[in-house]
Amino acid sequence: MNVGTAHSEVNPNTRVMNSRGIWLSYILGIGLLHVVLLSIPFFSVPVVWTLTNIIHNMSMYIFLHTVKGTPFETPDQGKARLLTHWEQMDYGVQFTSSRKFLTIMPIVLYFLTSFYTKYDRIHFVINTISLMSVLIPKLPQLHGVRIFGINKY
């Protein structure tokens, strides 16, 4: 039950996104969310797509860019305590395949949403703001940056 007893991997969080089957699970999760939203009777298709996009981006922002540290104690004396999951991935190496996957997914979702909302102006504004909120933290220049000290400790 201790981290690192069977592995010299100090922080398993760095490798979770590279594990077998997790990309597929991620896509299936988005699909499930979409189908659940579609089954609510009073939402039209454009609203459902915008909602899918917003909920997906909000969850991604919370779990990847807000929650810091690890849910278990690591043997490296807390080097990753102030790092979000995105910053912990692959020990901070940029442009790995998991990072590319997680950057491309919101963009693909954005394309699909724009198509299904027929490029309506209000939907466009909402979706673009949502996309920016989830793409900007992923830039390598913003690695470890906390704007206005939000979420620093």
Add this chain to the structure above:
Amino acid sequence: MERPERAAAALAVQPRANGCSGAGHGALRNGYVRGLSPPDTQINHIVHNGGLYKRPFNEAFEETPMLVAVLTYVGYGVLTLFGYLRDFMRQWKIEKCQNATEREEQKDFVPLYQDFENFYNRNLYMRIRDSWNRPICSVPGAKVDMMERVSHDYNWTFTYTGRVIKDIINMGSYNYLGFAQKAGTCQEAAAKVLSQYGAGVCSTRQEMGNLDKHEELEKLVARFLGVESAMAYGMGFATNSMNIPALVGKGCLILSDELNHASLVLGARLSGATIRIFKHNNMQSLEKLLKDAIVYGQPRTRRPWKKILILVEGIYSMEGSIVRLPEVIALKKKYKSYLYLDEAHSIGALGPSGRGVVEYFGLSPEDVDVMMGTFTKSFGAAGGYIGGKKELIDYLRTYSHSAVYATSLSPPVVEQIITSMKCIMGEDGTTVGKARVQQLAENTRYFRRRLKEMGFIIYGNEDSPVVPLMLYMPAKIGAFGREMLKRNIGVVVVGFPATPIIESRARFCLSAAHTKEMLDTALKEINEVGDLLQLKYSRHRLVPLLDRPFDETTYEETED
């Protein structure tokens, strides 16, 4: 890669496992499942790497089925969401919080407890905590007695019912040769020494704690291993963590296997040397690291490394794999580095006469620079040893932290080791030792074959007495432990984060003390539980060892 026909012919003249004449249970060879596919499409696992291996090296790590992986993530996702929900309820006092919290008056201070780091502990580990730390109340031999405990608040507290569950088949103790006994020659000798020397030594080796028993033990260990000289320490973990800093320091390079034990990792970190990790048992990865080290030298100054030390283990206890020692030694000689072999699980358990992994491969002990091992597993005692050349051991007697600061081995324990080692070597005049080694090898082959036939995914080498059975999903970890206890079998289960997230497993440790009837009972129960929990994932498609690509898509923390 050799073709199946030549391999089969070569196999016919190969010695059997560990040199013992097996009863011939119709054992499977090389992962061949008879009657499943024609021979020319079968994957051949024999590695005959330029004649380095004198026997087939069968290791298999079947890949996780994709559906199982997805469901495992779903399981962890659901547990995480419920964890957040329960934390929310605890914070708003809807549910009573049973964890340690600060007092109300201290809430404005800097927090004392990191509550996110405890998330996994509170919400996942607590739910299945009753599979670990089970109190036993008898000698952990082939059968063990356990105190029964129940929990009325979902594992936050336990109470003992007072009943003792008797005769649980023990598949979790590292009792490879069955020397964990309360009666027999070892126990009588240890009791005599106890009445003669007492229990404590009250000093370190360098001060007043060097008994004649220790000298006798060290000579015996040196003879057992076939090395010039050996030294024994009080604790196996401390042997690694205190002696590696004495051997390497700043300016040296340590190449350590991915799955090395925590003691080796701690020792490597304490030494101050640069650590580079190579993929588990992957000789291409090791060779690349060695080449880079020799060509590029130290990181900034490009000076040559003072020493290069390769850290490997004989048997890796979480995977059940055996180190590819012939290739490691060939690489070590080619690139002129040193080898530190940790035989904690393999001494006594491998080799025709139990001398460990060096004998298993038919190599010479002089090729390994530092042979380390423990007395905890196969000898039924406690402590560790290091064996090697006389100059090395004389140096360690002066400079090792364990020798200077740690209390030396207790005399009855030393006597237990001496008696059991003499028994294994056959010097006590009986063939009990040899019979035990053979029994262990037969048990290993039989157990692994039967589990594979049932359809479970088993990791590791065919000859390793450590058998990891894959469970994958978090709920099955708790379910497996509890169901096996209901059926009177004690197993060790392990999950994330000790293992990778999708690779939780149950680990069986076979023993020479297990009779065939015990193994059959255990197998019958495992079969039932496997059907109940749907654990039979195997599709009999073994990942061919040489086809696994070596690529550089893992990023390790580099220390520069």
